[in-house]
Amino acid sequence: MSTPKGIQAYYPFFARLTETPLAHWLETLPTALQQWESQRQHGDSRKWERLIDQLPALTANRVDLRSQVQIGDAQEASDSERARLQGLLQQLKPWRKGPFDLFGMHIDTEWRSDWKWERVAPHLTSLKGRRVLDIGCGSGYHMWRMLGADADLVVGIDPSHLFVMQFRAVRRFVPEALARNIELLPLGIEHMPKLAAFDTVFSMGVLYHRRSPIDFLQQCIDQLRPGGELVIETLVIDGDVNQVLVPGERYAQMPNVWFIPSSAALSHWAERLGLQNVRIVDENITSLDEQRRTDWMDNQSLADFLDPKDRSRTIEGYPAPKRAVLIAQKPK
Numbered sequence: 001m002s003t004p005k006g007i008q009a010y011y012p013f014f015a016r017l018t019e020t021p022l023a024h025w026l027e028t029l030p031t032a033l034q035q036w037e038s039q040r041q042h043g044d045s046r047k048w049e050r051l052i053d054q055l056p057a058l059t060a061n062r063v064d065l066r067s068q069v070q071i072g073d074a075q076e077a078s079d080s081e082r083a084r085l086q087g088l089l090q091q092l093k094p095w096r097k098g099p100f101d102l103f104g105m106h107i108d109t110e111w112r113s114d115w116k117w118e119r120v121a122p123h124l125t126s127l128k129g130r131r132v133l134d135i136g137c138g139s140g141y142h143m144w145r146m147l148g149a150d151a152d153l154v155v156g157i158d159p160s161h162l163f164v165m166q167f168r169a170v171r172r173f174v175p176e177a178l179a180r181n182i183e184l185l186p187l188g189i190e191h192m193p194k195l196a197a198f199d200t201v202f203s204m205g206v207l208y209h210r211r212s213p214i215d216f217l218q219q220c221i222d223q224l225r226p227g228g229e230l231v232i233e234t235l236v237i238d239g240d241v242n243q244v245l246v247p248g249e250r251y252a253q254m255p256n257v258w259f260i261p262s263s264a265a266l267s268h269w270a271e272r273l274g275l276q277n278v279r280i281v282d283e284n285i286t287s288l289d290e291q292r293r294t295d296w297m298d299n300q301s302l303a304d305f306l307d308p309k310d311r312s313r314t315i316e317g318y319p320a321p322k323r324a325v326l327i328a329q330k331p332k
Helices: 006-017 023-027 027-040 044-053 078-092 113-123 142-146 159-169 214-223 263-272
Strands: 100-104 105-106 131-135 153-157 182-185 196-206 224-235 278-285 312-313 322-329
Touching: 006 023, 006 027, 006 113, 006 182, 023 027, 044 078, 044 159, 078 105, 078 214, 113 142, 113 224, 113 278, 113 322, 131 159, 142 153, 142 182, 142 196, 159 182, 196 214, 214 224, 263 278, 263 322
Parallel strands: 131 153, 131 196, 153 182, 196 224
Antiparallel strands: 100 105, 224 322, 278 322
């Protein structure tokens, strides 16, 4: 079965939105997606779409999204189907967020995103029955875990066409009863109207890429209903409420890192924007076991970005990556 192309691919999602308080989004969403379609001409776009069309016609009977992202087991696919699956999905590299297990085939992604989820999940208000937005979701690993935590509807936004294709490749094997409750839209936060309708908004690994972090936090808040919960995971440094690192041209070889606050400063920003019950629930130094090169992401990774003589510093001399999770509520 071919993958729907263009705006058609989102028709089932539009129908799903009509069942929710997000129905008013349909006033602007189709136009935003059409604009993305008209501008998205990545050189590999057609190749990626053809790869997905060539995936084996499998639908998983066994799906585990609660403890991992496992779709299908080894008994549900032949050796030749599994080999074909691996060969095609390898051509969608780099796979950065995961891991995924598909019909006994393991996608060992650059990030052990399951470790991050295990640090975040215990501190969340229950996602059961909630409408969830994941801003900067990558290929959607955490979205699947949110669905596994019994969210009613999970929406991710990320403008990368490769991530969209990776998400669609995985969702292709999921039973329709689950697939209708999860969607990745190729949009950035700047394309989002003030919906004020999501129960929970996540943004993990995005804040430090934004030139105006305060404005970005407000954009996240604008998507929440009154009383909704905001979850921010971002790079931080040690320091007091006034401590913020503004790196030079690169941080850990990333060219688009603008502001890295202390946890205290991040909390202060959230409080200045009117959020309530602001708390830092986790701080964690990123290890070489959590972010590393694999067969599914064979570019440079964290080990290449740290000072080989002092792993507590980046190669530019900044503190090595440390991440914190902030959770807060929008006032009712």
